[in-house]
Amino acid sequence: MSTKFPDYKNLDLSQINKDVLKEWEENKTFDKSLETREGNPSFVFYEGPPSANGMPGIHHVMARALKDIVCRYKTLKGFKVDRKAGWDTHGLPVELGVEKELGITKEDIGKKITVDEYNEACRTNVMKYTREWEDLTSKMGYWVNMDEPYITYDNRYIETLWWLLKQLFEKGYLYKGYTIQPFSPAAGTGLSTHELNQPGCYKDVKDTTAVGLFKIEKDEKSNFLFEGIDCDVYFMAWTTTPWTLPSNTALAVGPKINYVRVRTFNPYTGKDCVVVLAKELFNNFFDTKLEGLELSEYKIGDKKIPYKPLSECVGTDLEGIRYEQLLPWVKPEGDAFRVILGDFVTIEDGTGIVHIAPTFGADDDRVAKAAGISPLIFRDKEGKMQPMVDRTGKFFKIEDLDEEFVKNHVNTELYAPYAGRYVKNAFDSSLTEKDPTLDVDIAVDLKKSSQAFKVEKHVHNYPHCWRTDKPVLYYPLDSWFIKTTKVRDRMIELNKTINWKPKSTGEGRFGKWLENLQDWNLSRSRYWGTPLPIWVSEDRKEMKCIGSVPELKGEIVKSIEKGYMSENMLEKYVEGDNSKENYEKFDLHRPYVDDIVLVSESGQKLFRELDLIDVWFDSGAMPYAQQHYPFENKEDFDKKFPAQFIAEGVDQTRGWFFTLHAIATMCFDSVAFENIISNGLVLDATGNKMSKRLGNAVDPFSTIEKYGSDPLRWYMITNAQPWDNLKFDLGGVEEVRRKFFGTLYNTYSFFQLYANVDGFTYSEADVPMEKRPEIDRWILSLLNSLVKEVEECYEAYEPTRAGRAIQDFVNENLSNWYVRLCRKRYWGGEYDTDKISAYQTLYKCLETISILGSPIAPFFMDRLFLDLNSVSKNYTESSVHLVDFPAADESVIDKSLEERQDMAQKISSMVLGLRRKVKIRVRQPLSKIMVPILDEAMIPQLEAVKGIILSEINVKEMEFITDTSGVLIKKIKPNFKTLGPKHGKIMKQIAGEIAKMNQDDIVTFEKASEFTIVVNDENVVLTLQDVEIISEDIPGWLVANEGKLTVALDVNITEELRQEGIAREFINRIQNLRKDSDFDVTDKISLEIAMHDAINEAVNTHKDYIGSQTLAESVSLIENVNGEDAKAVEIEAGIETYIRIKKLSE
């Protein structure tokens, strides 16, 4: 029970961070912050689960600080804010990490390593950095319950997912289809659109592109193209993926596009030919400079190739024309090699004729199906239909194909050289980027056979796998889908009720995304993830979706009865027992679920669909799965759903935000979250993205170690709005430490120093407001205004503005004005009401700041609060995070008080400016200032702050000039805000007339309160509201003005003033000496001053004053001051004397 406020040698925020953390741990402060709110209304917050298989970065500090601020604030407001941590444990990143670690590929799973072992490795690996995450969470002061996190691989979590899937299944929202989807051969999996939309997936790459020449078959339809010529006619079509050319089965033209025939020669072989392409794109292939070059003069090998445009036609004329297969390696079954119409065909690039390979393009597939064009399909050894490329990204080897199919369809002579080739070098570990690509080899073949018109390298934007960084192929895949398109409108509607911060992300980015919503591709062909709980019969006519563990158990029992299975893996599972142990008796992961064979209604065997579900479903289902709904927590579910608040990076818009919203809409017809902050990216100081590769990533651990987490958090929150990108600069953190925390710490130190001297412990009753001096009432008024403002900001989910407001108050008002002006009240003097009021006021400010700022800077503010409270015992709580948010006391807010203090600050600053101008130091007292009074109300306002101003500027008197004398020179300015709407167009002329008014006019105006001017022969009556009159100058005085305020300073120094000035100079020198001599603030001294003609009188006159200010018991003016301890002091230029101070013993 100390009666002294703790003092510190210096401010070490890193140490405070550690100390406070320790206290929180010892006192279980976080738990208490929940316990003390037990029974209060809840504030529902959802923590988005991070994956612990990667190290946390500095951007996680940003996102988590935001979440923490809101939750801490709501706790202060009395809400119970449960925050359950979670871990995202499934999915590709984990699998790839394990594969890399074990040195295996996807194909080895089930061969070199069992699925069981593999999944076990994933289970271990995914929690690899748990410790680091927990460490960061704790060090940065993010309060979240890490003791019982939800873990997505937990059987109970999976059970809820199954329950949800069954809801969707029964609503008919789950279906299986095949579509062309992004597929990553390197990762061995299809990619969802969310995954493909990960930042950085689309990259500029340089690929070999080819313009192929497709030889037209001459028949009735195409006859018009052969008119007047005797050579072959070709369609020109461009592709950036020549490896898809062997799979070409159609060409698409735009119905309204104009096409032209051109007579020319093949650039590679010189063979004469006619080519067809869009007229608009003609110039991209034919140089107009060569126009007129005679066809007949061309010789093979000439660089200048002549050409001659022939007839034109439109796209619809070309529809249905047949052409020869470009690379006749494989014959497709069904109709192919025909021109079709495509509405997506443009004339922006290429030739206006688009090569269609239905197996490798989503659009291609769509238009081909619509036109009845067959895709080019292989039949593999197992009889399955396959595209030309297998799942590893290579052309099928002949031995892997069905023999019958090969015999009937494959030209093995042509295909053999290419079979087994990877379509991108990146998929073949034995190849580098420099090796010849399949694209190049195909292009070369085309050149040789006069089937290429142009082959060149071309930079284009191509999607890449977000994890392997290798190219993605568009590939036909079987998949389970969720019919999100069916609830699109409802999702849009519900989205409108969500409070997005910033608004544009919700309305624009997210809203637009919803409008263009496609069905959600749920399937993943991997091993480590939530299995799809659907069992299907071999003839695919019967299926079952399982929605819970007991249901599965029952179905297995039936299967055993039927003799399809011999063992029940759920034998020991007890229905209704939700304990961890009960749910650890089995495993819902592969391969165990794959072994389960169920029995259909008609008695058929049902096998599990081998797909896993998209991990985003895992995270989007966390509102339910984290509480094992509906198997547990069913009764009070509405208290935990939906969330009132979530926050994550804007990159989650199509990820977590979407899946949360989709599942909530489909299963509960509700939003999943009501308020959301989506924060921007954390960039490096120059605005580049942080990445490990570039080495510009900031390590959060070392940063927190060095600065402590408070300045880091404060900087991140106050520097920019959270949704703007943050250019992270350590210099900014340093600045925050110095400017804000340094100032606040200094203010506390100041308070502590004197409070301890005076024995202030806040034991006295509060000094009533009316007995407190002006300046105290002023800072308290501001303080209460601040409380209001900060509360509003927090309520509006705008912590940036809250932090900035607190910072401004501390720096500008509390430190720079209040403490500076009040210093003298604290040192020396009696322990009277004024002093107690001073202590109480400053104490209250510090205490309130500690609470207001605690959500943002939880460590320092707790320390500050506890240091204050350790003596005062105003609070019984053991932490600032357990108290209630202060209520603003409106009765203390006094706007006119705030106004006059503002005037005082302005006047002081103007006078200080004037003193500087004439080089009169502040220590030299001056006799008076004069302030012209513009309206009567100013007088009491200024009277009230007179003392403050005079002592601040060291002037004896303040005089008001009410201008009856006419000494003031006035200036008149139009008030555009009132005049503008009234007079509109003639505004400029009015302003001109007002500017012309002279001193007499102004006086007349002021006396009559109105004034008539003539504009365009019309009388315009001005009132005093329409103008602003200020006094600009007082002839013969030193004058300054700012805004409406004007002040004049009397710079005459009388002998009396000069002597007082000298006395003050002495005080200054003596104080410095005391300090240099390491005297304590309270030490009494004796003082000897050597005589000097220039100072004797001043010292004698002000002996008592000097003594009282320097705590000198005796002040003696003696002939000589000699000896070692005599110090030479210069009072003014040229006036030097000696003084000696001695500490008096008690």
Place this chain on the structure above:
RNA sequence: AGUCCUGUAGCUCAGUUGGUUAGAGCACUACACUGAUAAUGUAGGGGUCCGCAGUUCAAAUCUGCGCAGGACUACCA
């Protein structure tokens, strides 16, 4: 290519419903103060408010068209 965001001092950012001297901090320069002192204050320089056009008496602010940067979307041949 589309959607959205951003563009204000050398840097990081404010800037209310449009209203006439466009602000703060950092940095720089000078000065001052000093028992808050490894602090502090004051002043100064520094602006094409990205550009152009429009609406208006009046535009950093509203509208349109551009430019630059960023994010996202995208089958783009």
